[in-house]
Amino acid sequence: xxxxxxxxxxxxxxxxxxxxxxxxxxxxxxxxxxxxxxxxxxxxxxxxxxxxxxxxxxxxxxxxxxxxxxxxxxxxxxxxxxxxxxxxxxxxxxxxxxxxxxxxxxxxxxxxxxxxxxxxxxxxxxxxxxxxxxxxxxxxxxxxxxxxxxxxxxxxxxxxxxxxxxxxxxxxxxxxxxxxxxxxxxxxxxxxxxxxxxxxxxxxxxxxxxxxxxxxxxxxxxxxxxxxxxxxxxxxxxxxxxxxxxxxxxxxxx
Numbered sequence: 001x002x003x004x005x006x007x008x009x010x011x012x013x014x015x016x017x018x019x020x021x022x023x024x025x026x027x028x029x030x031x032x033x034x035x036x037x038x039x040x041x042x043x044x045x046x047x048x049x050x051x052x053x054x055x056x057x058x059x060x061x062x063x064x065x066x067x068x069x070x071x072x073x074x075x076x077x078x079x080x081x082x083x084x085x086x087x088x089x090x091x092x093x094x095x096x097x098x099x100x101x102x103x104x105x106x107x108x109x110x111x112x113x114x115x116x117x118x119x120x121x122x123x124x125x126x127x128x129x130x131x132x133x134x135x136x137x138x139x140x141x142x143x144x145x146x147x148x149x150x151x152x153x154x155x156x157x158x159x160x161x162x163x164x165x166x167x168x169x170x171x172x173x174x175x176x177x178x179x180x181x182x183x184x185x186x187x188x189x190x191x192x193x194x195x196x197x198x199x200x201x202x203x204x205x206x207x208x209x210x211x212x213x214x215x216x217x218x219x220x221x222x223x224x225x226x227x228x229x230x231x232x233x234x235x236x237x238x239x240x241x242x243x244x245x246x247x248x249x250x251x252x253x254x
Contacts, residue, residue, distance in 0.1 A: 014072065014230040017223065021069035024220050028062030031055075031216045038209050041145075044123045044138040045116050045202050054105045054213050061097055065220075068094065072227070081235065088231045091224050098221040105214040112206045120151055120199050127162045129172060140174040142198055146205065149175035152197035154190065 035055035068090055075083025126135040143149055149171060150156030157163050157171040169186065175193045176183030183192040 014227065017227045017230065018069045018072040020223060021065045021072065021227070024223065025062045025065035025069065028058050028065065028216065028220065031212060032059035032062060035209055035213060039206075041138070041141055042202060042206060044135055045119055045142075045206075054101045054108065054210070054217075057097060057101050057104075058213060058217060061094055061101070061217075061220075064090075064094060072231075075231075084231050084235050088228050088235070091228050091231070095221055095224045095228070098217040098224070101217040102214050102221075105210050105217070109207050109210040109214070112210065113203045116199060116203050116206070120202070124151060124156070124160050127160060127172075129162060129166075139198075140172060142202060143172065143174040143194065144178075146198060146201040147178070147194050148196045148198035148201050149194040150197050151199045153195060154187070154193045156197065158187075 032055045035058075036052065039052060039055070068087065071083060071090070072087045075087050123135045123139060126133070127139050128136055130136055154171055154175055157175075163171070169188065171185045171187065171193065173183065173185045175185055177192055177194060180192045183189070185193070187193075
C-alpha cells in the first residue's frame, strides 16, 4: 500500500513537472532571444562572438524541452517502461547540457571586461555622429540607454577624432541628461552631461545578462533532476514489484 502511494505521488509530480517543462521551454527560448537582442545592441563593444554560445545552447534546450514534455506526459500516463527510460536519458542529456551552459556562462562572464576594455576605445575613435555609421549608432544608443558619457567620463571625448574634427568644444547630444531640455553637449556646461563613463556600465550590463542565463539554466537543471528522480521511482517500482506490473498490464498470477 505504501509502495502504491509512493508510485502515485511520483506519477502526479512527474505529470506536473512535464507541464512545467513546457512552460520552461518558452522561458528558456525567451531568455535566449533576450540575450541575442541585447547583445546585438552592444556587439561593437566585444569581438568574441563565442560569448553568445550559452544563448544558442539555451534556445536549443528550450526547443528540446517541448518534445521532452510530450514524451514525459505520454510515458507517465501509460507507464511505458521504454518511454520513461527514453525520458530519463533525454533529461540527463539536457541536464548535462545546462551544466555546460552554466560553466560557459561563468567563463564568458569573466571575459566580458577584457573584451570591452580592448574594443571600446576603437569604437569611440570610429564615431562620426551620423546614423549611417554603425559605431555612432551604437555609442549614442548606449549613452542614452545607460545614461553615461565617454569611456571613463565625458572628458574622454576630447581625445577622439570626432572632437578634433568638429572643433566646437562639445560632446554628442546623447551625453545630455534626459531631464535637461536645452542641452547642446557643450563642455562649458558639464552639469548638463552624464557624469559616469560607459565602460564600467557596459561591462556591468553584459555581466548581468550572462547571469540571467546562468541562473535560468541552474533553476531548470534542478527541476530536471526532480523529474529524473520521479521517473526513476516509477521505473524501479515496475521492475521490482511483479504484482504492480500485473496490475498495470491487466495480467494474473499463474
